[in-house]
Amino acid sequence: MAxxxxxxxxxxxxxxxxxxxxxxxxxDVFLRELISNASDALDRRRFESLTDAxxxxxxxxxxxxxxxxxVAKTLTIEDNGDGMTRDDMIANLGTIAHSGTKAFxxxxxxxxxxxxxxxxxxxxxxxxxxxxxxSDDVTVxxxxxxxxxxxxxxxxxxxxxxxDDAEKSSYGTKIVLKLRPEDLEDHLSDFxxxxxxxxxxxxxxxxxxxxxxxxxxxxxxRTGVEEAEGxxxxxxxxxxxxxxxxxxxxxxxxKAIWLKNPSEVTDEEYNDFYKNxxxxxxxxxxxxxxxxxxxVEYRGLLFIPSRAPYDMNxxxxxxxLRLHAQHVLIMEKCAELLPDYLRFxxxxxxxxxxxxxxxxxxxxKDRSISTIRKHIVKKVLDLLDNASENDPEKYAKFxxxxxxxxxxxxxxxxxNKDKLLKLMRFVSTFTVDxxxxxxxxxxxxxKTSFAQYVSRMPSDQKDIYAITGESLEVIKNSPHxxxxxxxxxxxxxxTDPYDEILFSQITEFDGKKIVxxxxxxxxxGSEEEKKANREKxxxxxxDFGGLLEKIQGALGGSVESVRLSSRxxxxxxxxxxxxxxxxxxxxxxxxxxxxxGMPESKRILEINPNHPLLEKMQSRFAANAxxxxxxxxxxxxxxxxxxxxxxxxxxxxxxxxxxxxxxVESL
Ligand code: ADP
Numbered sequence: 286m287a288x289x290x291x292x293x294x295x296x297x298x299x300x301x302x303x304x305x306x307x308x309x310x311x312x313d314v315f316l317r318e319l320i321s322n323a324s325d326a327l328d329r330r331r332f333e334s335l336t337d338a339x340x341x342x343x344x345x346x347x348x349x350x351x352x353x354x355x356v357a358k359t360l361t362i363e364d365n366g367d368g369m370t371r372d373d374m375i376a377n378l379g380t381i382a383h384s385g386t387k388a389f390x391x392x393x394x395x396x397x398x399x400x401x402x403x404x405x406x407x408x409x410x411x412x413x414x415x416x417x418x419x420s421d422d423v424t425v426x427x428x429x430x431x432x433x434x435x436x437x438x439x440x441x442x443x444x445x446x447x448x449d450d451a452e453k454s455s456y457g458t459k460i461v462l463k464l465r466p467e468d469l470e471d472h473l474s475d476f477x478x479x480x481x482x483x484x485x486x487x488x489x490x491x492x493x494x495x496x497x498x499x500x501x502x503x504x505x506x507r508t509g510v511e512e513a514e515g516x517x518x519x520x521x522x523x524x525x526x527x528x529x530x531x532x533x534x535x536x537x538x539x540k541a542i543w544l545k546n547p548s549e550v551t552d553e554e555y556n557d558f559y560k561n562x563x564x565x566x567x568x569x570x571x572x573x574x575x576x577x578x579x580x581v582e583y584r585g586l587l588f589i590p591s592r593a594p595y596d597m598n599x600x601x602x603x604x605x606l607r608l609h610a611q612h613v614l615i616m617e618k619c620a621e622l623l624p625d626y627l628r629f630x631x632x633x634x635x636x637x638x639x640x641x642x643x644x645x646x647x648x649x650k651d652r653s654i655s656t657i658r659k660h661i662v663k664k665v666l667d668l669l670d671n672a673s674e675n676d677p678e679k680y681a682k683f684x685x686x687x688x689x690x691x692x693x694x695x696x697x698x699x700x701n702k703d704k705l706l707k708l709m710r711f712v713s714t715f716t717v718d719x720x721x722x723x724x725x726x727x728x729x730x731x732k733t734s735f736a737q738y739v740s741r742m743p744s745d746q747k748d749i750y751a752i753t754g755e756s757l758e759v760i761k762n763s764p765h766x767x768x769x770x771x772x773x774x775x776x777x778x779x780t781d782p783y784d785e786i787l788f789s790q791i792t793e794f795d796g797k798k799i800v801x802x803x804x805x806x807x808x809x810g811s812e813e814e815k816k817a818n819r820e821k822x823x824x825x826x827x828d829f830g831g832l833l834e835k836i837q838g839a840l841g842g843s844v845e846s847v848r849l850s851s852r853x854x855x856x857x858x859x860x861x862x863x864x865x866x867x868x869x870x871x872x873x874x875x876x877x878x879x880x881x882g883m884p885e886s887k888r889i890l891e892i893n894p895n896h897p898l899l900e901k902m903q904s905r906f907a908a909n910a911x912x913x914x915x916x917x918x919x920x921x922x923x924x925x926x927x928x929x930x931x932x933x934x935x936x937x938x939x940x941x942x943x944x945x946x947x948x949v950e951s952l
Contacts, residue, residue: 288449291379296386298444301417303393307402308418312474314403315419316351316482317489318412319362319460323349324493326366326458328614330430333367340430349493350533351486352500353477358464360419360476365457368429371436374448378413378425378438386411403566417442419476422463430456486536492561494541494614498533505530541612543586543633547574559588562607563631567591570683573668575634577660581653583636587665593629593686604628606661610639621648622658626694627665629687634661666704673708673734681732684710692787706794710734711777712757714770715741733777735794741775745811748800751777753785753868759931764856765802771854772809776802782874785867803930804862807852822849825894832899832906832915833892839916840890840923843935850891857896858922860888860930869932890923917943 293301308314327347334341341347350363369377389411396402406412416423421442428435435453440446453459468474475481479501486497504527506518518526542550542558559569568591575585587606605618605628612635622634638653648654673680684691688710695705710732720730738749750769754760760778769776779785788799808815826849837847845863853859862868866886867875876883892899898918905912924940927933934940 288447290445290447291375292445294380296390300386300390300411301414301442303390304414305418307393307396308399308415311399311403312418312468313485314406314489315415316485318406318415320349320486320490320493320497322412323362323364323366323458324495326364327495329367331613333430348496348498350498351482353479353482355477358466358469358477360462360464361459363457363459365455368456368458369427370429370432371448373429374425374427374436374438379446401566403564406564416460416462419464419468420462421465424461425458426451426453427458428453428456483536489561491537492540492542492558493537494539496535496539497537499536500531501534503530503532504528543584543635563590565590570679571668571672573664575664581636581638581656583634583638583657585632585634587630587632589630589683591682607633609633609635611637619648621654622661624662624694624698626690626697627662629690630665662701666701669708670704684732688781689783692783696787696790702791706735706791711779713738713775713777714766715775717761738775738777739795739797743773746774748798749794750774750800750802751779751788752802753779753870755870755931756780764853764859764929767854767856768807768809768852769802774809782871785871803868804866805864818851822851825849829894829903831910832903835906835910835915836919839919843923844890845887847890847892849894853891853893856893856929857898858890858892858926860926861891862886862888890926892922
């Protein structure tokens with residue numbers, strides 16, 4: 286086939302430009318990316334050869350070769366991996382398969398520094414394009430294993446590329462980059478220099494599991510030449526006696542760090558490995574070494590990143606642990622090793638009990654895999670539990686990033702529900718007070734666990750109380766809290782909308798009911814107190830009966846009913862849900878998420894008979910049941926109840942009018 290010319294998609298063009306710009310100060314990552322692609326190609330060839338030995342002759346060593354040509358100003362990276370066909374080139378190099386190209390470009394624009402930009406490349410799978418950071422002339426020649434024909438892809442990074450027939454004797458891929466002359470002037474970015482090449486490989490690719498051979502120039506003393514008596518070759522510096530020779534030197538150590546005993550490995554080495562594995566530029570928050578010798582033998586090295594990766598919630602984001610069987614990489618991201626909610630855990634698992642030919646389909650049913658997975662979950666949860674007890678500050682950092690995942694786990698992993706509940710932390714009436722006391726506190730507030738909450742419960746408190754709301758600012762002053770504060774009962778502030786969903790499924794901790802105080806009737810205190818309260822309320826109901834009906838009439842269909850409150854001490858009124866109702870915040874959230882038209886359950890307006898406003902309203906009503914001020918006040922009570930819980934007013938203009946009118950009257 287003759288040469289064919291193709292256009293890159295328009296986003297690709299922008300991507301190439303952005304990448305060159307954002308990564309200008311850490312150009313060397315391009316080498317890591319191309320080596321990583323080569324290593325993946327070698328993995329695939331090795332994997333294919335497991336089922337078809339003809340794909341890899343016994344005497345062929347899988348390796349990566351890097352060489353430079355100072356005169357031609359080129360750098361060549363070659364592998365004997367699986368190679369690409371012509372169609373593969375179009376699909377893999379000519380188009381960006383990942384749906385997140387746009388997202389990638391956006392994120393790249395936001396990146397504050399080159400390190401952040403670098404980590405994006407790996408996360409978005411656009412490694413090949415990093416070649417254009419150092420080159421505007423890239424040639425890829427490749428021959429797919431088992432095929433006769435080879436092809437060449439060539440692009441100058443300006444929006445188009447060509448594909449041509451090529452000659453290549455061996456299988457695999459060879460990438461030649463013409464380096465920019467201006468980069469070569471700076472010694473550190475002179476990638477024709479063997480020292481720079483070797484250092485870059487050590488820095489980024491030391492753990493690659495194939496030899497990375499670099500072509501180097503060696504000098505040695507001529508032998509077999511007649512020399513004067515007593516000539517010492519080791520001290521001779523006569524240049525005419527020296528010969529130069531080109532040799533291949535291995536630049537990476539290939540050490541499998543997860544097989545070593547932790548005592549033999551430094552923190553720095555672990556962190557380097559982590560960074561290589563994840564493309565994260567910051568240190569991990571937690572590290573976990575695993576070694577199991579029971580029913581299934583395996584070793585593992587797991588990490589929890591200090592920040593939750595932001596692509597975690599994309600529907601097609603891939604996650605999982607790197608899986609090795611008998612030290613051979615089987616899968617880059619094995620999701621079967623982790624439950625969904627632990628998808629933020631990174632690392633490597635290497636088991637000697639797994640079959641090398643294990644396929645994805647088999648994985649899901651494999652007993653060893655499910656045993657390992659169970660074990661991983663246990664170890665991770667133990668690690669977190671331990672940290673939450675012994676290193677609360679570090680644990681607080683974890684919770685800040687991963688609260689949602691732990692909650693998701695509590696809702697989905699029945700077996701570990703109690704452990705997960707134990708890991709949860711909340712702000713509460715108590716912690717807010719503690720915060721206020723602490724003068725040198727940072728912006729991060731103290732939080733409580735359920736267990737700590739329970740340990741502070743006064744003896745007459747039976748249930749765990751919680752209030753939901755959009756933000757701490759709004760619910761901190763909610764009228765719903767009044768009676769609880771007065772009794773000295775702690776209330777948890779649940780500001781994550783997910784909490785309400787979660788705790789409608791999980792209704793207890795340690796045998797104590799979790800009660801939402803914005804719903805249902807509230808009865809606090811000992812049996813005698815409750816009885817006394819009930820009697821008082823019954824008496825007041827007789828007095829207020831007519832007024833309640835009047836208010837309900839004035840509010841029309843806005844409320845389910847109007848009743849006297851036993852939860853208010855200083856506010857005149859509040860709105861409460863019925864048991865089992867969804868809160869208005871959750872209703873708003875679900876509506877926003879596309880459940881429009883979902884019926885909102887009507888709530889109950891509770892009024893405080895001991896408030897002077899209600900006392901006065903009652904005496905106006907007693908004097909004249911048709912007093913025109915009463916419906917207006919009813920509307921205001923309702924509107925204020927909405928405002929104080931952070932809900933929007935149905936008609937703010939009407940509200941303002943009414944208030945103004947009353948202000949005028951009172952002057
Ligand atoms: P990613 O590696 O994250 O998929 P890249 O842009 O780095 O993204 O590479 C795109 C694809 O091109 C790879 O998935 C692979 O299919 C193919 N590819 C890249 N380099 C090689 C190589 N050296 N040998 C074989 N295939 C390769």
